[in-house]
Amino acid sequence: MANKLAIYIFGDFKSGAADGLAEFSYQNVQLLKDHFTFNFIEFDAHQNQEYHHQELREGIQIYRFGNSGVKSYQLPKALKTWLRSLDKTNILFHLHHIYNLTNYAIARILVKLSLPYLITPHDAYVYCASHQKNRPLGKRIYRTTLNWIFDKYVLDHATLIHALTPQCNNCLKELTKTPVKVVANQVNDMGIAFDPNSLRSDVCYIGRFSIEQKGIDRALRGFGLFKKTADTQNVRFVMIGPAVEAAVQTREQLVKELDLTVPDDVFFTGKVSESDRNNLLSHSKVYMQMSRYEGFGLSVAQALSCYKPVIISKQIPISGQIINHKAGYVVDTTEEAAAALKELFSLSESDYLQMSNNARTCYEKEFYPSVIRPQLIDLYESAFEMSN
DSSP states (O other): OOOOOOOEEOOOEEEOSSHHHHHHHHHHHHHTTTTEEEEEEEEETTTOOOOEEEEEETTTTEEEEEEEOOOOTSSSHHHHHHHHHOOTEEEEEEEEEHHHHHHHHHHHHHHHOOOOEEETTGGGGGGGGHHHHHHHSHHHHHHHOOOOOOOIIHHOOOOOOESSSSSHHHTTTTTSSSOOEEEEOOOOOOOOOGGGGGGGGGGEEEEOOTTTTHHHHHHHHHHHHHHHHSSOOOOOEEEEEEOHHHHHHHHHHHHTTTTTTTTTTEEEEESSSSHHHHHHHHHEEEEEEOOOOOOOOHHHHHHHHHHEEEEEEEEETTTTHHHHTTOEEEESSSHHHHHHHHHHTTTHHHHHHHHHOOOOHHHHHTTTTTHHHHHHHHHHHHHHHTTO
16 A cells, blocks of 8 residues: 555553553554554543543554543544544454444444454454353343343444454354454464473463353362372462452362362462563463463463463363364363373473474464564555455
8 A cells, every 4th residue: 555554542551561452452562563654542531521632652653532420322522522533544443342332333433434444353262152152141131131232233334344263253243234344353473481400390370260161170189080080190270360369269169179279289370570470370280271262372372482382171162272282181070181191291302392392383373463464464465455
């Protein structure tokens, strides 16, 4: 294109892993800012809806609007006025489905003003009937209402939908006919060198302690079964991440039920610094995550970048890449997880080294920034071209 395409992203622009969406946006901007002109639209809950502030942050233009007292299905007056004043030439908006009702309000005004947008549904599994059928009735009614009234409008009026995995594509087809383009997350190299001599007999998990979604119960039960086999005395499950009080109580009950001890068998670190997290991961022999549903599986890809073989549930969408690259084990039950742990800890030194290298190869070929960059460029340019 003769002039850089201007992309306006709804969401916070901030460095560091403050949250998954912020990290997603920040990394993509760093990867593509020489190709596109990025702008962010942020909301300030401490300012009234007449508030409008502009600033440059790390060379990126930030437009900040007050939304104190503004309902989730409405937009601040200043934002609506500003949108009407925009030059429509060479412009594209990027929405993220996490903001359901706000997205609906945004999509309505963008459609009215003929301003094109694409959307990334990070958790597209919520659109699959198979996901809904086992949910409690109240949650099912709530999610179905969001899907078919609010999300459907946003998805139907997007010029293009950005799916993170092929599984997302399949779920989206149940709700909308808008074209979908699959581009995986690009995952920054964690820069952890592989040192086989520093490895401990640790199994590692990194993430929130959402017992149901992240399958913490499945992982602990699988590990408990494994610990009942021979030669597992020194093997420890290191689980890194914050937990609310209810999750703490549940995991403590599970540990007691499984006759495991803390911290000898299972070590719950709580929230730790990035350097401590990296240190614990670097010394681990395998990464295990047994999620019941995931939008992508970022922590799994990060572990792959550190040469860690993985044991993951088949519900994690990047399980196909793990199988293709022989980078670990994809399992469906706690018994299979226990068997995978037993097999991994029984590998010869050379076989373990091969699987570790396979893990790194999987990361480099599937999720490395330089691999994903041209796909992201094509995603934005395709979305813009389809709007004309």
